[in-house]
Amino acid sequence: MKKEKVVTTEAETYVVIEKYGRQFALLMLLGVLVYGSYLVYNWNLDRSEKNAQEELFVMQKKIETKANDLAKADEEATKTKLDKKIESAKKSELEKTPEALTKNFAEQIQEYEAFIQANKGRKAESMAAIRLAELSVEYNDFLRAEKILSAITLKHKDDVFFGLVKMQLGSVLMDEKKYSEAIEQFTLVVDTPEQKAFHPQALLRIGACHLETGDYLKAESILSRLEADHPTTQAANEGKNLRRLALLKKAEKS
Known part of the structure; x- marks a missing residue:
């Protein structure tokens, strides 16, 4: 039987590199290109995000300017009426209605x-x-x-905007007296560990919603949880008063 020639490790390595060196080089080049493309993509993404936020800043200034102009005109009109001792004069003539919003900020709303x-x-x-x-x-x-808040694209629950949007949407729903829907939004925040910073306020508002709907038992339970889990927060201090009210209402009801 013919004895095979033993090749050293160094020699084997050299043969492999010589044989497959081109493939290795191509793979390395491909890796560099992929990684480079990834960096370029992220750079473009960051740049486009920055550009968008700069554009938003300009839009925001337009709204502030418009609001200031309206407030100034209102102040002058009110002062004129008071100077003339017109009985219908009020502290402010500036309407805060949906119709006034559309009338005064139509251009800005469309832009936004x-x-x-x-x-x-x-x-x-x-x-x-x-x-x-x-x-x-x-x-x-x-x-x-x-409508605006419900349409926002929220990709990640750990993003701070998830908490901000849900809290604001819940508050709007409370203003509309849609308490069950508001509770759903606040509960999404409470059930998301990454949104811990919003938990005290979310619990407080859940308790307030239950109080408004007459479910005093749930209100008391949620507000007690708020005090236990977040005792040093402002929300817990506010919750104490609401919990006392819930206990009082529950006693009156029974």
């Missing part, structure tokens, strides 16, 4: 809505939607605010 659609999935979308919802709430247009 287009921006939100163009930036779906970005942080800028959430930021713009939250600001537009705040403006809507200021003018008592809770239905518009609810």
Whole structure:
């Protein structure tokens, strides 16, 4: 039987490199290209996000300028009426209604809505939607605010915008007296460990919702949990008063 020649490890390595070196080089090049593409993608993503937020800042300034102009005009009109001793004069003539919102901010609303659609999935979308919802709430247009917040793209529960949006949406639903739906939004926050910073306020509002619906037992239970889990928070201090009210209402009911 012919004895096979023993090849050293170094020689074997050399043969393998010589034989497959081209494939290795191509694989390495491919890896570099893939990683490079990933970095470029992230860089472009960050840049586009930054550009979107800069655009949003300009839009925000427009709303602030418009609001200041309206407030100034209202102040001057009220002062004129008071100077003339007109009986119908009030402290403010500036209406805070959905109709007034549409009338005074039609251009800005349209601009925001287009921006939100163009930036779906970005942080800028959430930021713009939250600001537009705040403006809507200021003018008592809770239905518009609810619609805006409900349409936001929320990809990750650990994102701070998840908590912000859910808390704001829940608050809007409370303003609309949709307490069951509001509880659902606040509960989503409480059930998400990553949103721990919002838990005290979410529990407080859940308790307030149960109080409004007359479910004093649940209100007491939730508010007791708030005090136990977050004793040093402002929400817990506020919750104590609500819990006393729940106990009082429960006693009156029984």
